[in-house]
Structure formats: structure tokens, C-alpha cells
Amino acid sequence: MHSFGYRANALLTFSVTALAFICAIASFSDKFSNQNPSAEIQILNINRLKKQSYGNDEVSLTLDISADLQSLFTWNTKQVFAFVAAEYESPMNSLNQVSLWDVIIPDKEHAKFRIQTSNKYRFIDQGHNLRGKEFNLTLHWHVMPKTGKMLADKIVMPGYSLPDAYK
Amino acid sequence: MIVTSSLIIWKALICVTGSESPVVVVLSESMEPGFQRGDILFLHMSKDPIRAGEIVVFNIDGRDIPIVHRVIKVHERKNTGEVDVLTKGDNNPGDDRLLYAKGQVWLHRHHIMGRSVGFLPYVGWVTIIMTEKPIIKYILIGALGLLVISSRD
Numbered sequence: 001m002h003s004f005g006y007r008a009n010a011l012l013t014f015s016v017t018a019l020a021f022i023c024a025i026a027s028f029s030d031k032f033s034n035q036n037p038s039a040e041i042q043i044l045n046i047n048r049l050k051k052q053s054y055g056n057d058e059v060s061l062t063l064d065i066s067a068d069l070q071s072l073f074t075w076n077t078k079q080v081f082a083f084v085a086a087e088y089e090s091p092m093n094s095l096n097q098v099s100l101w102d103v104i105i106p107d108k109e110h111a112k113f114r115i116q117t118s119n120k121y122r123f124i125d126q127g128h129n130l131r132g133k134e135f136n137l138t139l140h141w142h143v144m145p146k147t148g149k150m151l152a153d154k155i156v157m158p159g160y161s162l163p164d165a166y167k
Numbered sequence: 168m169i170v171t172s173s174l175i176i177w178k179a180l181i182c183v184t185g186s187e188s189p190v191v192v193v194l195s196e197s198m199e200p201g202f203q204r205g206d207i208l209f210l211h212m213s214k215d216p217i218r219a220g221e222i223v224v225f226n227i228d229g230r231d232i233p234i235v236h237r238v239i240k241v242h243e244r245k246n247t248g249e250v251d252v253l254t255k256g257d258n259n260p261g262d263d264r265l266l267y268a269k270g271q272v273w274l275h276r277h278h279i280m281g282r283s284v285g286f287l288p289y290v291g292w293v294t295i296i297m298t299e300k301p302i303i304k305y306i307l308i309g310a311l312g313l314l315v316i317s318s319r320d
Contacts, residue, residue, distance in 0.1 A: 023287060079201055081237075081257060085219045092245060097219040099239035104257060106200065121262070126242050126251070140220040142237075144201040149285040152220055 026076050027148020033074045039067035039139040039155050041084060044116060049130060049167050057130035059123040059162060063101065065139070066114035072143050073108040080105040081142040086123060087156075088135035098123050100137075132164040189281070191224055191233060192291030197256030198222075198235060205292040208235060210281030217241060217250055217276065222283040225254070228268045233280060236263055242273075250276055 047060040065084060072080055083102035090096060100119040105111050140154040193206045202208065210224055217223065219241050224233045239262065240253035251273035255262040264272065297304040 020287075027285070081201065081220075083220060083239075093242050094245040094248075095216075095241065095243040097241040099219055102239075102257075104200065121239060142220055142222075145286075147287055150222075150283065154220075 023147040030074055030076055035071050037069045037072055041065050041137045041157055051128055057125040057128045062118045064116045069111040070108050076145045078144050078146045083140050085138050086135050087138055088133055090129040130162050134161045192294045197259050199258045206286055206288050207291040208283045209285040211284045212281040224280045225278045
């Protein structure tokens with residue numbers, strides 16, 4: 001009952017339980033932080049809107065993205081993953097979400113930024129529905145903690161549209 | 168004590184999260200710096216639709232190791248509600264089409280085992296070490312066996 005093995009076992013179980021408890025509390029503390037991120041996206045230019053050789057539409061565009069995500073960082077935050085997605089509806093699909101650009105923000109200093117970039121990932125439709133299409137640009141962010149529960153949210157910016165003809 | 172309590176927690180997690188494999192160990196560096204080799208992820212599978220940005224764990228037909236990556240494209244059908252999904256590891260230069268089965272262009276719901284909702288760092292190293300160096304597993308089991316035999320009452 002008081003052998004070394006038994007005591008070592010009890011100590012190990014207790015320390016693992018205590019550690020898990022501390023991690024849970026660390027994660028819970030994130031609930032109390034005040035978060036008010038902001039963002040603005042402008043389309044600088046639609047570079048190309050074309051039909052690929054096997055039928056799908058593809059768009060290439062240049063975006064101006066500015067955002068302030070500093071309030072998302074707490075002491076328990078490891079990084080914030082942010083990405084911009086174009087969201088639209090088409091005759092066959094109730095929802096299409098296409099990620100155009102993303103970034104890994106490692107700390108608070110990098111969380112306020114402005115960048116002009118062309119789309120990192122190809123904006124390809126399933127079909128040829130993009131002429132004249134209206135779509136939302138949504139900035140999503142994913143807060144990845146040092147330990148515990150991950151949090152994701154977004155800002156939806158509606159009202160963007162594509163040209164009526166291929167160019 | 169630690170073995171039985173781990174087993175209870177494991178079974179409870181399976182019930183609570185509704186997933187067959189509620190905890191996975193991160194094996195590659197494709198999601199760094201967010202997830203590193205040896206972290207464990209808690210999964211949850213709900214009937215909610217799959218949306219861009221979610222970190223999902225999926226199986227490719229013919230491969231037994233699940234992959235943990237982020238969804239970057241979603242196309243959801245109006246009539247059936249079925250969904251075409253494309254994934255990519257945060258730290259990878261390109262999307263996962265190279266990883267999918269031959270001829271496969273999209274993932275579908277039945278490939279996806281769960282969404283990652285939380286994580287614990289470093290804890291998964293135990294599993295990685297035991298898988299990659301099985302000798303350690305034997306040593307551990309041997310030591311546990313000795314402990315059981317040698318302890319009185």
C-alpha cells in the first residue's frame with residue numbers, strides 16, 4: 001500500500017489531472033477577453049475573368065485588405081489564422097466559399113496590417129456562373145490557443161460584384 | 168489508477184463528441200506553427216454544414232492515417248445538400264489535391280471524421296514514441312508488469 005510503485009503511480013495521476021485542470025482554466029480565461037476586431041476590403045482591380053478550357057469560370061483579382069485583429073490576442077493565444085473568402089450562390093450550389101488569401105499572425109504586433117495582393121488561391125467556379133456575379137468578401141479568423149478551445153468568427157462584407165463579360 | 172481513469176475519459180469522450188476517434192495526434196508539420204508534431208487535437212462531429220476555415224480530420228480511401236488540415240473551398244449543392252470540399256495544410260505551399268486518391272478532386276462529407284475544436288500541446292508524444300520505437304512500448308509494458316508482480320497486496 002505504501003510501496004514506491006504505488007506512490008509513484010498516485011503522484012503521476014495527480015499531476016496529470018492537475019495539469020489538465022490548469023489547461024482547462026487557461027482556456028476558460030479566454031472567455032473574459034473583450035474582442036472587437038475590424039476589417040475593410042477593397043477590390044483594386046479585376047485582372048482576368050475567363051472561361052477555362054474545360055468549362056469553369058476563373059477570376060483573378062487584386063485586393064486591398066486592411067484589418068485590426070489586435071484585440072483577439074490574449075495571453076493564451078498562440079497564433080491567429082486569418083483568411084479572406086469569396087462567398088456566393090450559383091444555380092446549382094446553395095453556397096460556394098472560395099478562400100482567396102490567408103495569413104498566419106503570430107503575435108499582436110503583426111495583427112494590425114494593410115496589404116495589397118492578388119489572390120493567393122485560384123478563384124474557380126463549378127460551372128460558368130461568374131459573369132455579373134455579386135458576392136460577399138468575408139474575413140474569417142481562427143484563434144488558436146496555446147492550450148484549449150479554438151475560437152473562430154468572421155466579418156461579412158457584402159456588395160462586391162464581377163464584370164458582366166469575360167475579359 | 169492512471170490506466171483506468173484514462174480509459175474512462177476516453178470512452179466518455181467518444182460518447183460526448185459523437186466521433187469514433189475523438190482524439191488524434193498531430194503527426195506532421197503541415198499545420199505549423201499552429202499545430203506541431205506531438206500535439207493532440209480534440210474532435211467533434213456535428214451535423215452542421217462544413218464551412219471554409221474549419222480544421223477537419225479526414226481519411227483518404229486506401230490510406231489509414233487521418234490527415235488534419237483546413238478547409239479552403241466549399242461548394243454545397245442546393246438539391247442534395249452534399250458538399251465538395253478542398254483542404255490545405257496551413258504550412259503547405261499547395262492544396263491537398265496531391266494527397267487525395269487518384270482522380271479525386273474534392274472531399275465529401277463521408278471522408279471527414281470530425282472537426283478540431285480544441286487542443287493540448289506535447290501530450291501526443293507518448294503515442295508517437297510508442298509507434299515509432301516499439302521497443303519502448305515493450306519496455307513500458309515490461310516495467311508495468313514487474314510493478315504489478317512486485318507490489319505487495
